[in-house]
Amino acid sequence: MKALQVDGLPDVLRGETPDALPSHTVRFWFSGRPAPERASNGMVxxxxVNNYFWVSTIQRPFIEWADATGGSAIECHQYGAIAEEAEGLSDAVLLDRCRRDVERIWPGVAGTCIHQHLLRSPPGHPDFRQGVWSRLPRVRTELPNLTLCGDWIDPDRHSFFLERCASTGLEAARSLALPLGLDVNAIPPLLEPHPPSAGFEAYRTFAQALRRRGLLPSLDR
Ligand SMILES: Cc1cc2nc3c(=O)[nH]c(=O)nc-3n(C[C@H](O)[C@H](O)[C@H](O)COP(=O)(O)OP(=O)(O)OC[C@H]3O[C@@H](n4cnc5c(N)ncnc54)[C@H](O)[C@@H]3O)c2cc1C
Incomplete structure (x- = not known):
């Protein structure tokens, strides 16, 4: 965590910024198709890789290419610990390990890779380790007409990444609407989150009780 510094506004914005992690994006183009067989536990x-999208089913240039060729294309992401581990690997080894995972999970594309691409992004992915959340700056600041939104702003409700950007953005816009003389009703309100399941709530109560008695470590710092 680093103290949040804004030129000319020392100590006005309370909070800290999370450390940033690297992320990698790899793409594979196959002459084969992933369906129908697949490993039942997928990428879990x-x-x-942490995440994947068969872009040949959801994004136009890839869809058109797949329709024209009968092939398929996947984009996979690495972030967090996996991206840190991959930092020390050569491009060839990193791509090879990711491709072998994809081929293992979707045997339909095994041995049919015809093109691959790796993008190593500079560290910019927020590191939300335990205890980070309670130290982030909040949407509302002490400065008039200044609100914050995005990846590393405390959202006041549980959400991550894109959902967090959208929800803090809406909250920031709604809190500025009135002072700026804009119609707050023109900005959609935040949807209320679904309550946790009874089982989760019971486990949380149990864990909180253990933490109060010092039997579990505090996660707040
Ligand atoms: C590889 C990868 C995969 C991801 N996958 C998912 C996913 O599947 N689901 C999900 O929910 N989230 C995902 N995320 C996270 C998601 O992309 C981020 O949470 C989100 O984009 C953050 O939004 P933001 O508006 O806070 O910041 P950004 O999207 O980073 O936007 C900040 C913008 O500010 C601009 N900028 C920076 N400095 C300046 C400056 N000085 N002047 C002007 N402009 C500036 C930047 O160019 C950028 O356009 C992924 C992220 C990565 C890296």
Whole structure:
């Protein structure tokens, strides 16, 4: 965590910024198709990527290419610990490990890779380790007409990444509307989150009780 510094506004904005982690984006183009067979546990356990999208099914240039060729294309993301581990690897090794995971999970594309691409992004992915959240700056600041939104602003409700950007952006816009003489009703309100399931709530109560008794470490700092 670093203290938030804004030129000319020392100590006015309370909070800190989370550390930033690297992220990697890899793309594979296959002459084959992923369906129909696939490993039942997908990317969930042990894969060298955190996230993936079969872009040949959702994004136009890839869809057109797949329609024209009968092939398929996937984009995979690494962030957090996996991206840190991959930092020390050569491009060839990183791509190879990711491609082997994809091929293992979707045997339909095994051995059919015809093109691959790796983008190493500079560190910019927020590191939300335990205890970080309560130290982030909040949407409303002490300065008139200055609100904050985005990835590393305390959203006041549980959300991550894009959802967090959108929800803090809406909250920031709504709190500025009145002082700026704009119609606050023109800006959609935030949807109320679904309450946690009964089982989760019970476990949370149990964990909080253990923490109060010092049997679990505090996660706040
Ligand atoms: C590889 C990867 C995969 C991801 N996948 C997902 C996902 O699947 N789902 C999800 O919810 N989230 C995902 N995220 C996270 C998501 O992209 C971010 O949470 C979100 O984009 C952050 O939005 P933001 O508006 O806070 O910041 P950004 O989107 O980073 O926008 C900040 C903007 O400010 C601009 N900028 C910076 N400095 C200046 C300056 N001095 N002057 C002018 N402009 C400036 C930047 O160019 C940028 O356009 C992913 C992120 C990465 C890196």
């Amino acid at each position: 356990t042990g894969a060298f």
